[in-house]
Amino acid sequence: MNITLLVGGRSTEHDASLHGYHHVLSELRKEPDRVTVDSVCYVDRTGAVRFFGGGPWPEDEKDLLAGEVLPLGAAIERLRSGGSFVFSLLHGNEGEDGGWQGLAEVAGIRGNFGPVLASALGMDKYLQAALATALLPGLRAPRSVLVRADSFDAQRVLREAGPGSLVVKPNRMGASLLTTCLHDPDESELAKAVAAAAPYDNQVLVQEFVSGREYSCSVYRENGRLVELPVAEVVSQGFFGHEEKHVKGRARIELCAEDPTTKAIRDYAQALFEATEVATFARCDFLVRDGETYFLEINTLPGLMSGSIFPMALAATGRTITDLVVAASGDHESRPARDKVKEYDISH
Template sequence: MHARPIIAFITGGYSGEAEISYKSAITIEKNIDTSKFEVYKIDIRKDGWLYTHADGGLYMIDKNDFSLLINGNKIYFDAVLVGIHGTPGEDGKLQGYFDMLGIPYTSCDAATSALTFNKRYTVAVAAFAGIHVAKSLHLFKDRPVDAAVIAAQLHFPVFVKPNNGGSSIGMSKVKSGDDLEAALAKAFMEDDQVLVEEFISGREFTIGVFRSKGKIITLPFTEVIAKNEFFDFEAKYHGKSEEITPAMVDEAIAEKVRSAALKVYQVFNCRGIVRIDFIYNEARGEPFMLEINTVPGQSEASIVPQQVKAMGWTLKDFYSALIEDALEHK
């Protein structure tokens, strides 16, 4: 090992979520402890994986071994800090590539990343482990299902959402069978698999969970109060929701949310920081898991940075803990 481990901080990505990756990158770059780590920011784009040198020079990553050649110096990385939302950084593709090269990284492994990127497979595995989830149907573009068939199997209102990806793009809340066709068409524009899920009423909580020094830590969680019908793209990125961190909640309820989050983290064999979304249904007295974000947003306004600060850590402490945890997997 060098005096300082050499870290590749990867940002960008191949989907529309790249813009969110770049927002996260600003916060992450400001808060990486450069006295501990030597950091190279790598922009992962379809036209090349690029490093921009301080002198303005552009260098391409050699994909054969994920290295950089700068002024005759070959640079190899000790670990990768994953900051890509969407494909190929959140769906397991890059994780599989790094596994093949034997380079550790700060996110969930390839299998968990791929699984959790598929909303339906995520809730199926969770349900199998005894975690409460909403009833849902999984639809495929090449096997159309009549709206009446869906209406007969699920109670309205329902959410119709693209099965893969994040950021709630293409999602609708549907109150009756009449609006189902239009909502399905909208979701199928984003993905060839669609999830139709019963609406669970209750309070929406979202909780960051990470592993440090062998311990799984749950962050103080957030209550999301959407001003829109639901926590959609507008609510997430254009301030159309109110977020209260830490949530004002009875300790008995808080304990249920924390223990459900801990269980999810273990069942899915998560690594690094993940953010898990729950609806706490008062009538049932149980948290229902909605989804798992394996590369949660890190912009200043994002939920995980708020939770880290509520725990009394600095973001510098937090990113150091994530990188150090990855380096232990070397």
Template sequence: MPGGKSPGRKPRVALIFGGRSSEHGVSCSTAGSVLRALDRERYDIIPIGITVDGRWVLEKDEPERLAIQSDQLPEVDEKGTAVVLASDPGAALVSLDPTAVPGTLGEVDVVFPLLHGPFGEDGTLQGLLEMAGVRYVGAGVLASAVAMDKHYAKLVFQAHGFPVTPYTVIKPGAWERDRAACEESVASLGYPVFVKPARGGSSIGITKVSKPGELVAAVEKAQQFDPKVLVEASAGKAREIECGVLEGLDGGRPEASAVAEIRYDTSYDFYDFEAKYLDDEEHVDLQLPANLSEDVTRRVREMAVTAFEAISAEGLARVDFFLAEDGTLLLNEINTMPGFTPYSMFPRMWAATGLDYPALVDRLIQLALRRPTGLR
């Protein structure tokens, strides 16, 4: 069977990380944490980095090299031996050392795609793996693409009856063709608004806009990362709530983690990239479990699982909410490959639920090994 393990050896797991998106460094950091947690007695590990220009290279199994050092994000080593994944079902990695004949690195039983952002988390890599008949951790092509595009994720969630923050979309070319219409659409939301790349993550390229005169710079900043821009109304003083979801074992319903809340002081206008990855927690307080009533906690967990099912997600996801002062829960977004260091919210929520980091990594690989490729 394509992607199946040959008898008499351990499952071979290929970690793929880095990538062409602006979240390259975050992905590398995530990979370092997963490498550190993987049990070498149970799995053979092949670390594969994708450089910022899209080349696949064989990386060293050195987790410490991929850690964030003094606010410096790690990068894939561009000098590594080039590798390719055979496109025909059979799941073999081939090395392309220019000084030697191309050699097969062996079958791959499962890929753990640790890419964040476009060109990896958005269904593109998942489609390649489906074509090659390789099992992989996480959501499939459709769910990955929908979750990555915040515009279409909102459309799906609205169709399922979820309340979302009011928004408008500035599509590629619309800003140049009719800027006045775009500005009018944004003004209808009321200021302040948040301007963000529609298909981005880690809060990169996001700007809080408090008045019309700040809009142009914010849109142009977002367009540096994505020609499609999403503008959302502010949720005001709403609390930021998160919940993790894991695919159920043996076909059971997805499971929800303990619920967390993100709180930050006036040093930040919102939970931006620096607050997520570089802050020493002096200004950011991650409350786990969140100080919520039993009823709100129950609703968050139920909505998180329903959102997971609404986009046909698999494996894992982090679901983010706004809790308004009147108790209304707004579904903000779903992330099918959330930050995955031991200090990231998703693993921390599951640790609080009773599943520690190594066990979480192992469960995701086992889920992927059980799942076939193709239509399911």
């Protein structure tokens, strides 16, 4: 099986993509008889595309920037006609928000992109929470106020958000970037947090801080069936933000033994995965407080860095990143084709 790795992206999560690329590349090298990387397509931070058609594969950003520059249209055509399965590691804006998913659908690129709708919802925390709680009886979401940065009224938002600590986060970004917990919020603090996020996303989510146990459930489909991966608990000092996620020692991940709580969480995650037709794999985050489960978000392209939750859960079942790539190819090939051409008469 030949694959193209699609990495980087004009995105605030560019660095996560590069770290995932390093780990995936190193893991694939362990099983060269099953999967061969035959090209690397790098989208730099400005959106320019660089293509590598042979090894040795670039490792760091300096090497990636030295690749052959292609116009976007030419790059899409090469991905379409190259014969390889494209495994995308593009995170965040223009990577997993429906942008590249739409390009792949229109151009006919074979890859792990999946449907546009699932990815677009996966990058909108406010809408996905509304959908998840509507579809899944018993699942709750933190009390939330969606703020438009250009019409922000701090006094109104504080009133609607209610008493207690608040979490302020961009509605359509990942990696907990620019996410702030305000333990004693006032108008000035709230305005400062919203202003920090606004240049990157004019939709900002203000939520009640739910103090509870945080869980992350990986979902994975292989050969047409869902595989039960262990649920992970995130153990941190009260708040799991960007630094807690990305600075070693700030939090730890523990794979959980099966119990009624983890089973309920997996049932919720798998039901949402199926309902939105996410491709191959995802990760859903939850909080549990006083026996009630709160939905936080679904991530339709979970991090594949060394030490990330999804690879850890995958490895616990004896599976590898190579298994994931092979499963993604099989998932794409088994997806029912849609006939998009139908003529009809309009008589008026």
